[in-house]
Every structure is written in structure tokens, then in C-alpha cells.
Amino acid sequence: MGVADEVRAAWGGAALRGLWARAREALEAGERTFRLELPDAQAQRAVGEVYGRPMLGHGTRISVSRLDDAVRGSRFGLGLPEVLEILHGRPVQRGGTTARNEHRERSGGTLRAALERRGLAQAAWAEPWIQWVHQYGRVDDAELARIAERAADVLAHLALAEPPQEWTSRSSLAARTGDAAELDNGTTLSRVVLRAAALAHGVDAPSNERERRALWERCGVTLDAVSATVLCWALPLVGADAWSRGVRQRTALGLPTHLTLLDLRTAPARLVEAGTDIAVCEHPRVLEAAVAEHLAHPVVCVAGFPSTAARMLLRRLVDDGARLHVHCDFDWPGVTIARTLLELRDARPWRMAAADYREALDRAAAQRTDLPNLVGSPVDTPWDPELPVLMSTAARAVEEETVLSVLLADLRKRTEADPPGSARPPKRP
Template sequence: MSWIADPALGRIWAVLRERVEARGLRAEGRIVLTGLTRAERHAATTLVGRPVTASRLTIDLAELDAWLAERSGVGGLVAVLEAATGAAMVDRRALRARRAAARESPFTLARTLLAGQPWLQEWIDELRRSGTLSRTADPEAAVRLAAGALARLPAATSRTELATAVGGDAHALDDGTTAAALVLRALAARSGEPVPTTTADRRALWERYGVRVDLISTTCLTLGLRATGAAGARLDLAADAGDPVHLTPWDLRRCILDPPATVLVCENPRVLEAVAERFGGRVPVVCTSGQPALVVLDVLAALAGARLRYHGDFDWPGVAIANRLIAEAGVVPWRMGAGDYLGALGRARLPLAGAPVEPAWDAELGAAMRHHGVAVHEEAVLGDLLAAFE
């Protein structure tokens, strides 16, 4: 037994241990040792049971295992290596397999919980690339929470209420949590959009699916609206002065809007600004500022009874916004027909970009836009819009 502790075998034990652990604790194959010193050759002679006279030695691990099992008094190669190095052997092959299974288990769980979703594989591929799940101590718990939240969307709720419902913790879906990142990446894949990288973009994506992040971060740009209630006086003063007002969900909780007969709903803030410059607060306007946030839809819903006339950009994103507002807010397209588009072509030469979107209100408009391939933004027809209110 004393020969096992011979310091001259230290390098040989290290090489043997590394090879046997890498092969799943199986004594198989051969190793070649080179540059053996005189002391190492002498110690190796006892180890392999034959004279070692050269500085190079080839060891068949299976033969060595059998030799040690018969002569060492300790056991085979694995037992001897543990005795010689003072540490239990590690099956690195099995360890790699367990780690690989652990890395794969949250994806397997996601496939089970979200089976049938057309965006699922894209989401999983994105999670692999981003390493999002590698940054949490319990990736399966994060997947379960995210899947629970996704199953409830779209839904009109707050983020804290959604987090409480699916995770029992009002902060479980806060910015910075793994579960929130998983949900947002899934919603981006579902929408065919890039993963949001800014606070504003993340909030907008939450709101696209009905989830309100808070009551004060998002606003709806308005002009000429009046109301009763705690915020009513401020709105009335702004309407009298012709000043635009940004309404928050907090404001809407503190007032009741008075629906005028007709409201212009526009896409671009410049249109509202120009109406304010020309007419003050006499022409009520609600601006979506691009893709409408939840608060915009809330304002339009609060104006039930008014005729909501919508004008936006003649481009594919503009058509998508109009389609959404028609479906969700009951707006009526105004000066948004094929004839209006054709009449404005001479004032714009912006190429149409992106995938075509069929206008729900006018198939001829879609055909004309595809034929000409030109985008016409609201600013290009601003003079006509203003003249319509004279």
C-alpha cells in the first residue's frame, strides 16, 4: 500500500484520474506518458508490474485496472486513484449529461405548457441565444410563471394584478425579473416584432396585450376635450385656451369626459399641433402618437357617443393602426379612401416599406397602395385636413 503514496507517482495519478473521469469512470483505452524521470520510471515499474526503463510509457487502462484489482489490495483503478489522490472520483461524462438535461428541462417544460403556439419554437430559439434562463436560479419556476401569464393574455389588467394571480407576488413580473423577460420575449415573437430593449418599448408591448404597467407613465395627447370631476377644471381651462393636454390613466380615474359630437382621431402629433394653432380648442382631437397605448383606447372608450373620425398615414403600419382602432375603438376612417390616397400621391415620394396590410374599410385602397408603392404621411395632406374644418 505504501507505494500508492509515492510522490513520484503524482503526475501519473493526475493523468490517469483526468482520463478515467473524462471516460465516465471506465477503465478503457490507452494513455501515453512521456518525459518520465528516473524516479517516475522506478515508481511506474511497481504500478504496472513490469520494468519501465524508457522515458515513454504506454498504459492500457483495462489491463492496469485488472492488475490493480488483483494486486493492490485496494481495488481496481478507480479505487486506487481515490486512495492515491484523497478525493472521490467524478463521473464527468454523467455530470455533463446531468447539466445538459438541467439546461434542457425548462425548454421541455415550455413545450409542454405552451404546446401548439405557433411562435413557441422561435421563442425557445431566442431564449437559447440570449441566455435569459441561465441567469436565474430556478429557470423552471420562471417558465411556469411566464406560461401562466401568457395563458391569460390578452386581458385588461394591471401588471401587479397579473403577477399576483399567476405567481402570488405582486412584483413577480416587474422589470428586471426573468419571468417578465420571458413574457416579453414571447409577446415579441407572437407579434413578429424585435425584443423590446427600452423601458418605453417594454411598457408599450405589455399594453399591446392589455396589461397596464402603472397609471402615470403613459399618456394620451388630446385637444379641446372637456370633463367633469376632479380633473375637469384643468381640461376645461386647456380647451378654452386651446392648449394640448396629456391625459394619464390616473386622470381618467378622476374625471368623466364629456363626449363632443365629433372628435378627430389622428396618428401624428403634428396634426393635433396644427389644429391647435389654427382652431385653438374648438376642434376636439385625440392623437394616438403612432401605435395606440392602452390609455388612448381608454380615452376613446370614454368618448362613447361621439363620432370618432380617424385619419392616419397611408403606409402599412398606418393601415394596421387604423384596422386596430376600427376593431377596438369603433373609429370611422375619414379622408382615408382610395381616392384620397391617389389625390395625395403628387405630394409624397416615400417608398412603402414592410409587408402589405389589407385595409379593413377599403379594399381598393390596399390595391392602389400596392400598385403605386408610395407612402403618404399625414403631414403631406395637413393643409387639406385643416381646410376641412374651416
Template sequence: MTATGPEMTARTRAWLDQPDLARLWDRLHDRLERNGLRVHGRLRLDGVTPAEREALALLTGRPYTGDTMSLALADLDAQLRTGAAERGLVEVVTELRGPLTDRPAARDARRAAAEAIRSAADDALRSYGLADSAWSRPWLEEVRRAGTLARLAPDDAKRLIVQAVDVMAGLTGPASPDPAGRPGRGELAERVTGTAHGLDDGTLLSRIVLRALARSLEVPPPQDARSRRELWEAAGVAVDRVSTTVLTLGLAPLGDEPAVRLLRDRTRAGFETHLTLRDLTRMTWRLPPDTEVLVCENPRVVEAAADRGCTRPLVCVSGNPTTTALTLLDALYAAGARLAYRGDFDWPGIAIANRMIGRYTARPWRMRATDYEQHVATARDRGTPLPPLAGAPVDALWDPELTPAMTVLGVAVQEESALELLLADLLAP
């Protein structure tokens, strides 16, 4: 705040800024900020030293006794205006202790800005029919608690949250069965922000969207570059078309396209194959009649199946399915394949299985309550330790008895623990 009176003399300033008045000005600075810069109320000082008492008496023109004193801010303001300072309390405190912040006004402004951001987000969510989605409310609350948007200019914050909703609206609807129709991250960013770099790692928009994606997919927020890439891929966004692959074994599509012939040759040789998204866009999928494709979560299953000479079609999604994995499975499903899915018996594994089984009407592959109980009993007979279940339970939509059984036994069973049973299925004619 700029002083309104004559310039304070160096001598007056030095006297006011003496150490024996330092505590007074510090306390007044805090009090005026809490008062909204209004000069009212009283200030109490405890443990006043003799030197402080003498300086306060000279400042206010009244004697004090004891080690506690109380003074009215309005009286001190009047005293300063008629004394050597020739300016009011707010101006003197600003001169001695620096600028004052109107805390109530700042608090009201933050609340108004937060409400404007929430209102803009609500309007955007409603416009896309996403206001009642399970992820939207917790996501907005998480963004609010983080406080990042509150530090932006209000218009910038509103624009950013609406852009985040625009991105989510394009990712939470039905996925395109055409691999070429899946957006790349740069394409999606340009569509929403006007620049291909709008969703690059490190941008605030990218961080906010990834938190929403983690909520919508019921997975932890990403903590590093790899997990960020995997989350984009799981949401159907290709970060690029060559670096992420899907692991396969035994796929033998029909046709004479070069990519199809290469895959068929590797299958005949008993080799596993990593397919990129770029590979998949080069293939037109035609399959032998009544093809069933078994889908697993852990690459160890594919490795063991290849070692044993398994020939049944097998696809590994390597955890939460990436865009590349989903593109392949979508194409196989569209070509008439029946899918069977097997994953981990833990809560993230059940959430993934819900999505996979629901998306493809897949057959649960040794994923029922009886299978879980058998795996646990076998592990305990062998003395194999099983990790405890962590996180909130997830209902297994394909088997109402599975989640209660897992809750009772309280342990997780990873897919590779049932490797011999899975291999037996893969080796069956």
C-alpha cells in the same frame, strides 16, 4: 475526471508534458470529448516533425517514419497503463489538459432540456387556448435560438417559460373597459411570479415576455427603456399611472366632477390637454349626443389643429397606442362616441389601424386606397421625397384595395403629409 491509478510522479508528468507531445495531447483532448470519453478509433497526425516523431516513438514503443502517423487510441491507452504513467488515456489527458466534457452526452442533455421547455410551453399555451395564435410558434422558436433558457437549470427554465405564457394569457384576451381593471406591471408581476419586481426591466422574464408582446402586436422588439415602456403600454399594462399621457383637443364631457370641469375649461380656452391614466380614473364619461371623436397618430396634427382653432374632439395616440390612450378611447366608445381613425400609410401603420378600426368599429379617416394614391401624387408633384416601404406587407382589413396600391407604389406616406386635408376635416362644422 479523478485519476484512478497511483499518483503520477513529477518526472513522468514532465516527460509526458514535453512540447514535442503537446500537439498529441491537444488533439486527443478534442477527440475524446467528441468520442463521449470512449477510447476507440484512430488518431492521425500530419506534418509530424523529427522531434515529435522521436517523442511519439518513445511513448508508444514503436518506430515511425515519414511526416504522417496514425495510432489506435486503445493501443495508446494500454501502453500508458503498463508504462510509467500507470493510468489510462482518459486520466492522462485530463491530468495534462484539464477536465474532459462528454460532448454527445451534453448535446443530448441540451436537446432533452430544450424539448422539456418546449413541452412545458406547449402545455401552458394549450391550457389557455393560445397554441394556435399567430405569435406563439415564432416566439418559442426565437426564444430557443437565443439559447438563454438553455443555460438555466431545467426546472428554472420550465418555470420561466410557463410564467411568460401566464403573463401573455392575461394580456392577449379582451381588455377590460374599466381603467382601474387594467393591471399595473408590478401587480401583474406579483400575480404571476409572487414578487412585484418579477417583470422589472432587466429581468429575463421581462425580456422574454416583451419579445412575445412584440410578436403579438407585430412591432419590432424594444431596444431601449422608452420602447420597452411603450410596448408594455401598448399591451395594456400600466408601468405607472402618471408618467404616460394621451394628447387630446376639443374634448368636452358632461358632468360636474373636478377633473371633467378642468378638461372642459381647457377645451373652451382652445388648449390641448395631456391626460394621465390617473386623470382618466377620476372621470365618469358622459358625452353630448352624436359625438364623433377623430383619432390621429401624430402629435403634429393636434398642434396644428390647436393653432387653427379647431374645436372638433381629437385624440392623438402617438404611434402604437399606450394603455392610457386605449383607456381613454375605450371610455369614449363605451360612452357612445363614434370614432374615426387616421394613421401612417406604412406597414406598421396599417397594422395599428387594423387593431384600432376593429376594436372600435371606427370609420377610416382618409385611410383608403384613393387617399393613399392622392397623397403620393401630391407629394410627387411637389417634389417631396417619400421613404420606401419596409417590412412585410400587411392587409388593410377595411379596404381590400389599399394594400395592393401600397405594394405597387412602394412608398410610405406619414400622417403629417396630409396635414391640410386633415385640418380641413377638423375645421368642418
């Protein structure tokens, strides 16, 4: 095997494509440094091994001269221009800004046309996504047209602007537009689609399995029917079937229940009586405290942005006529979650007004409780337009744990009579 073959074998993998593409652009434009995005752990590790220092985070700045020194000091002993010529099959064209711009325009046109055919080209995320794919997407020129069409097909089926009303499995979505495995983790199509989804929802690109799963679910895509769960306590189920009895028995034992999509698909058609009041919180700490005090008021915890299981359960409950009382953190992500939940029928805010936020600030000051800084961009709150103004002025976040005593006091005020079909939590000494 010759040196060129060894270079291609060692450095021609997908994890390093972004490095070599940006290095070529920098050399041809006469730039001394360039910004490199590191979308995953594999890219961080591979670039770090070539560059000679650990790579942390999602991006870094690379020195062209240091990269040249690193590759010259490798076992191949070749300079950066020689390495790029081997990997790309063409020499580096110094001062080739015009050619580079032409290539950018061609790739951008291919991606833009694919989006245009699905009515997506005017979306706010479209142009930033096109720029990202060109610079960091690590898509071979020969594959670009196919990836552009497949990505546009998938994106057209995702919930990118509004909360999803229904869900599909990732394999079914991929199969609808081609290969059922092409959206699996690590594939080129999965990478570019998730980047568009992150831009559309205004969140960071996912860097681990948990974040990828959350982003897929936010777009209405489930990875499977058993891993996404919703945490519940004391649901007053009315059914006499084995499924309902099993959930009620856990309540009787003083245990909460994690329901999966498979659980909910197996559940009886009717869960609760019309008019049932159900508290909905963001953090498991609230539900845990309700369990610890054996409070009989039903609680559903969404544990951050609602999963597919959480959305399905809450929709089932409101279809039965339940009334949801929603509380989340007083920070911008929490307000966003609350807005999503309050779009459900018969959902209402629970201590989420400007007056409640002001009261929490005053209580924290009186108790000398440190509150974290409020970061991010303001989010409108249709239920109380004064809330984001006050939050922006105070610039402090109030987490649910800070107001836990107030929330628990509300839950204690439930009537002593058990709702029909409930299993009252046991009283302990």
C-alpha cells in the same frame, strides 16, 4: 480566492450567460462562428468587454477563435474550453452534438408542456419562442421548469392575439402568479415574457424602457397610472364639475391636454354628448396644427400604437355616443393602428381610402415631395380592400404631415356653433 472563483465572479453573471452557452454549443459542434443575440444594453456592454470590441444592435456574429484569443489574453490566461468548464461545471465535449440535441429537446419539452397546459402551445409564436429561450434566454437549467410555468401563467393573461378589452397593472399580474416584483425590468421572467409578446405581435424585441412600456400596454398591462397619456384638444366636455372645467379652461387658453389613466379614472361618468364628432389622428403634428390655428373641432392624438390611456378615453367617448373619425399614416404600421381604432363602435375611416392614398401620391408628385419607401408586410384594410393593393404597387409611405393641409381643411369645416359645454379656443390676431 482561486482563479476559478475569480472567473466565476467576473464572467458568471446573467449578462454573459448567452455568450457562454452559445460558445459551448459552437465548440461542441465544431462550428467556427455563431450568432449571438444581445437583448439589452447590459448584455451588449458585457459581451463587448470580453470580446474586445463594442457591441451594437440586438445581435452579432462571434468568431470562436477570436473569443478564445480574447479570454486567453485576459488576466486569467485561460483558454475558452477551460473557462467554460469553470463556468458550467463540466468539460466541453468535442463532437457532443447528440448531447446538445438531447438538452435542446429536454428544455423544449419543458417549455412546450407549460404552454400546452394553458392552451398556448399551438400559437404561431410558441415554437420560435421556445427556440429563443433555449438559445438566448439565459435561463439556468435548475430554474427552467419554474420559469416555464410562471411565463406560461403570465402569457395566458396577456392580449396576444386581439386588442385588450381591459387592463391590469404589471405588479397585479405578477402577484397573480407569484412574486409581485418578478416582472420588473431586468428579471428573467420579464425578459422571456416580453420576447413571447414581441413574437406574438410581430414586433422587434424591446430594447429600451419606452419600447418595453409600449409592448406591455399592447398586451393589456399598465406599468402605472400616470405615465401613459393621451393628447387631446378642444374636447367638448359637458360636465359642470371641476375636472371638466379644468380641461375646458386649458382649451380656452389655447393649450392641449395630456390625460393619464388617473385623470380618466377621476373623470365624470359622462364626457360628451351623443353624436359628437371627434377626429382621431396618429401624429401629434396634426393636433399641434389644429391648436396653432385655434380650430374648434375636437382632436384626439394616439401618438403611435394606442396607449392604455388612449384606449380608455376613446372607449369612454364611444360609450357616450361620440363618432370617431380615424386617420393614420399610409404605411403598414399606420394601417395596423387604423384597424385597431376602427374596431371601436361608431369609428369610421377619415380619408383612409385607396382614392385618398392615390390623391396624396399625385399631390406629392406635383409638389416634388419625396416620399419614403414603404417597408414591411401588407396589412388588410376591411374598409377598402383596394388600399393595400395600391400601397404595395406604389411602394411609397404617405405620412400624416404630407396630407396635413387636407386634414386641417376638413377640421375647419365644422359648424360655427360651439358644442354644448365647450370652451371655444381664443382667436388671436
